[in-house]
Amino acid sequence: MKTKGKQTGSIQPRKRSFLETLKKDWSLWTFCIPGIILTFIFSYIPMYGVQIAFRRFNAKQGIWESPWVGLRYFQRFIDSPYFVRTVTNTLILSIYGLIVSFPIPILLALMLNAFRHKRYRKVIQTITYAPNFISTIVMCGMLILFLSPSVGIINTVIKSFGGEAINFMAKKEYWRHLYVWSGVWQGMGWSSVIYFAALSGISPELHEAAKCDGATKFQIIRYIDFPSILPTATIQLILSCGSILSIGFEKAFALQNDLNTSVSEIISTYVYKVGMIDNNMSYSSAIGLFNTMVNLVILIIVNKAADKMSGTSLF
Structure with a gap:
């Protein structure tokens, strides 16, 4: 801690140089x-x-010999009819996913931490962790199969109650919900691991003191557990906001079809189509760089806001 003024009556330890630190902790x-x-x-x-x-x-000319065009491809993307649609779809999907998927792992970790039956807690943890090890493509295949209007189990149940089969993947009003909630199911268990680690660092003496004072489980969670993991949650939120436009390509592309393209066409799928299918590498690189720069600006803004509000930040 830095202090101003002349120091008297105390000896300040000498600050070690980087080389001294490196020499002492070389194994780490x-x-x-x-x-x-x-x-x-x-x-x-x-x-x-x-x-x-x-x-x-041009692949024949190479990177250095290819003609310089400046910001031409950035301007082309901004002026294209796909700009508003892809950016809007990406933002809606990202914000929706962030609002839904961010608090659920925290709630899961808090509830399981308060659950004192260790055997059942391990069973619940295993069940919630398991979907994370399913491949994204396999999970998309499961969704398409389960929601199939002809052989899907969901439509089989609907038809057994006298309803009509619904082609969920062809209706754009269902696509975002399927994308986000399937991601929550697949990732909530694994995402809660970091919060379990933070909760394990809480001193048991705090819980014992709270119980002696007559605190309920809800009060212990509210006044001890939640404040203890709040810095960790803040860092996770900053990182999530810093990649708000970087939605995974595989899942969106695998669930995409001609009937839901109006809501499923996001920046990553558009970059793939432009770069790999249309073979326009410069244009796709410009879109990807634009995406990265927007994420960087959002990361800096959110990090600064978190630093001012809570005192926790990445830098």
Whole structure:
């Protein structure tokens, strides 16, 4: 902690230099080397290719020899008829998913932490963790099969009660709900792990003192458990907001068809179609870079707001 004015009557410890810290904790820094190398190879070296977003890329000419066009492809995307639709669909899907999926793992962790029957708690944890290990493509296939109007179990139940089969995947009003809630089912258990870790760090003495004072389980959760995991939840919220336009491509593309494209066409699927199908690498790179820059701006804004409101931030 920094203090102003002249210090008297106390000896301030000498601040160690980076080399001294590295020499003392060299064994801990060694564990960071593989992560640093992989990050450099797969995250920093590819930045060299970002410049094709500003060039009319030609594979024969290479990156440096391709003609420079500046912000032409960014302007093209903004002026295109797909801009408003793809950005709007991405924002709606991201915000909807964030509102629904962010608090559920917290609630799950708090409830299971208050559940004192360890055997049943482990069973519930295993059941909620299991969907995370299902492949995204397999999960999409399960959704399409279960919701099939001819052989799907959902429509079989509906028809058994005298109703008519519904083609859920062809109705755009159902698509966003299916996308978001299937993601909640698949990821809530695994996402709650980090909150379990935070809850395990709470001193048992706090719970014992609260019980001696007559606190109920709800009061213990409200005044001890929840405040203890709030910094962790804040960091998770900042990270989620920082990737608000980066929705996974695989799931959206696998669940997409011609009848729901008006709501399922998002930035990532549009980038795939432009870059891989239309073979316009420069245009798709410009869209991807635009997406990254918007995410960066949102991350900085949310991080600053969180720092002012709660004192917790990434940087």
